[in-house]
Amino acid sequence: MKKFIAVLVVVVAGVAAAVMLNRPTATVRAAWQGKALQSVPGSVTVQAEYDMALKSEVGGRVQDSALDTGASFAEGDFLVQIDSSDLELEIERIQTEYDAAKARIELGSTIALELETAQERLAEDKRLLDSGNFSQSEYRKRERAVQQIENKLKTEEVNNDLLLASYRNTLAQRRRQLAKMRITAPFDCVVSEVYARPGDLIGSNSPIALLISTSRTVEARISEENFSNIALGQRASVRLLGYGNQQFNATVSKVLPAADAETQRYIVHLNVDIPLDQLVPGLTGEVSIITNERDGTTLIPRRALIGDKVMVVSDGVVEIRSVEAGYESLNEVEIVSGISPGELVITEELDLYRDGDRVNVEERG
Numbered sequence: 001m002k003k004f005i006a007v008l009v010v011v012v013a014g015v016a017a018a019v020m021l022n023r024p025t026a027t028v029r030a031a032w033q034g035k036a037l038q039s040v041p042g043s044v045t046v047q048a049e050y051d052m053a054l055k056s057e058v059g060g061r062v063q064d065s066a067l068d069t070g071a072s073f074a075e076g077d078f079l080v081q082i083d084s085s086d087l088e089l090e091i092e093r094i095q096t097e098y099d100a101a102k103a104r105i106e107l108g109s110t111i112a113l114e115l116e117t118a119q120e121r122l123a124e125d126k127r128l129l130d131s132g133n134f135s136q137s138e139y140r141k142r143e144r145a146v147q148q149i150e151n152k153l154k155t156e157e158v159n160n161d162l163l164l165a166s167y168r169n170t171l172a173q174r175r176r177q178l179a180k181m182r183i184t185a186p187f188d189c190v191v192s193e194v195y196a197r198p199g200d201l202i203g204s205n206s207p208i209a210l211l212i213s214t215s216r217t218v219e220a221r222i223s224e225e226n227f228s229n230i231a232l233g234q235r236a237s238v239r240l241l242g243y244g245n246q247q248f249n250a251t252v253s254k255v256l257p258a259a260d261a262e263t264q265r266y267i268v269h270l271n272v273d274i275p276l277d278q279l280v281p282g283l284t285g286e287v288s289i290i291t292n293e294r295d296g297t298t299l300i301p302r303r304a305l306i307g308d309k310v311m312v313v314s315d316g317v318v319e320i321r322s323v324e325a326g327y328e329s330l331n332e333v334e335i336v337s338g339i340s341p342g343e344l345v346i347t348e349e350l351d352l353y354r355d356g357d358r359v360n361v362e363e364r365g
Contacts, residue, residue, distance in 0.1 A: 026359040027348035028313055031300045033341045036334035038292035038327035040226040042268070044238055046283040049215040051192065056082060057180045059203040067194045067209050073185040080196075080208055082181035091174045098167035105160050115149045122146050188214045216279040218250070218272050220287045221265040229291040230255055230268055237330050238272050240285035247330070249273040252289060288330030297326065298335045304345040305333050311346040311353055312339065318346070318357040 060082040067079055122142050128134035189211040196208045218238070222230060236250040254269035270287065272279070304310050305325060312319045323338030339345065344361060346353060353359065 023316070023358050023360045024352065025362050026311075026313060026318070026346045026353060028344040028361045028363050029301055029304070029347050029365065030363065031298050031335065031339050031341050031343050031345060033296060034299050035293055035295050036297040036299060036327040037290050037329040037332070039237075039288040039290050039329040040222060040229060041330070042220040042222040042226075042265075042287045042289065044240070044270070044285040044287045045219050045221075046240070046279050046281055047217045047219055048212045048281045049217050051210060051212045052186065052189075053207045054079065054183070054186075054209045054211050055205050055207055056080070056183060056202060057204060058082060058177055059206070060084070060181065060201070062196050062198050062200045062202060062208075065194075065196070065198050067191055069191055069194055071191045072214065073189055073191070075185055075187050077185045078182070079185055080183040082183070082202075084178055084181045087174060087178050087181070091171065091178065094167060094171055094174065098164070098171065101160075101163055101167060105164070109153060109156055111149065111153045111156055115146070115153055118142075118146045118149050183208070185211070187211075190214060212281070214276065216276065216281070218270040218279065220268040220270055220289070221260070221263065222268055222289070223265055224259065227259075227266040230266070230289060231291075234289055234291060236270060236287050236289040238270065238274075238285060238287045239330070240283050242280070242283050242285075243278070250287065286330070290329065292327065294327070294334075298339055298341050299332050300335055300339065300345050301347050302328060302331055302333045304347045304350075306350060310335075310339065311350060313344045313346060313359060313361055316358050316360070318353050318355060318359055320355040 062080060063083040064081040065079070066073075066077075073079065125134050125139050125142050129136065129139045191209055192212045193210040194208075195210075196202050196206070202208065220236075230252060232252055232255060234252045236252060238248045238250045239245065240248070250270040250272040252268055253271045256267040256269075259266050268289070300310065305323075308322055308325065309320055310323055312321050321338055324336040326334035326336045328334070344363065347364070
C-alpha cells in the first residue's frame, strides 16, 4: 500500500510538472513607483540648417580648387582660385601710373611759380600806385590777371586731387576684384556637388559647387491638439530610426508660431544631446516632449496598456483588469487606479493571452 501511494505521488508530481512545462511563458514586468511624465508625441526629421550654391562674383578660368564631393571645410578655408594673372598685371600698371602722378605733383606746379612771379609784380605795382607813378586802371588789370592765375592754380589742384583719387578708387576696385577671385568657405560646410573643375571657364555668378552647412536642425512636427502645451526649454526624448531604440535627451529650442500649410502640424526645433556627426540629414524618428510631471505614482510600460485594460498575472493566472490611466510618456504610463506597485503585468505578445489563462512568467526590466 505504501508503495502504491509513493508511486501515485510520483505520478501526480510528474503530471503537475508536465502541466507546468506546457504552460506558455508570459513576459512580465512589475509595476513600480516613480515620476509620471505627461508628454506630447511628434515626428522628427533631421535637416541641414541650410545649403548654398557657391558662386563666383567674377568670371574667369578656374586655376586651382580644393573642392571634392564629401570634403569638409571650416569657415574661411580656401576653396577655389580664379586665374588672376591679367588682373594682377593691370593692378601693377595702374599702381605705376599712380606713383608717377604723385611724383609729378610733388615736384610742384608751373602755375604756382607763375602765380608767385605775378604776385611779386603786383606788389611792386602797388608801391608805384601808392607813390602816384602807376595808373589805377592798369593796376586793376594786373590784379585781375593775378586772380585768374590763382583760379587756374586752384583748378589744377582740384584736378590733381581728382586724378589721384581716381587712381586710388580704381586700385581699390581692382584689388577687391582680385580678392573675389580667391574663394573661401562662407561657413562650416560639406561639399555636396561640384560643378566646376580646374581649367573650366566660368561666368560671373555661375555655380561652382553646392555646399551644405555642418550645423543641423532637428525639426519636430506636433499635431494641433497637442501644440498648445509646448514651451521653450521643455525636456524631450528623441528616438531616431537609424539608431534603433536608443533614446537621446533633448530640449525645445524654438517654437514656430504657424502651422505647416499642407499638414496643419506645428513645427518645433530641438537641441538634441547627440554627437553632431550622428545627426545625418534625412534621419527621421519620433519625439516625446515632456509638458508636465508628478512624483510618487504607479507606473507600467506603455506597451502593457490596451485601451483601459492591462493583463495582470497573479499566482500564474492571467487577469484582465480595468485601470485608469494618467500621464503618458514615450515608454511609460501612469496608472491612477487598478494596479499597485509590485503587481506583474504582461508586456509582450498580449494577443496570445485570455482572462483566466495559466502561464509561467519571465520577468524583464
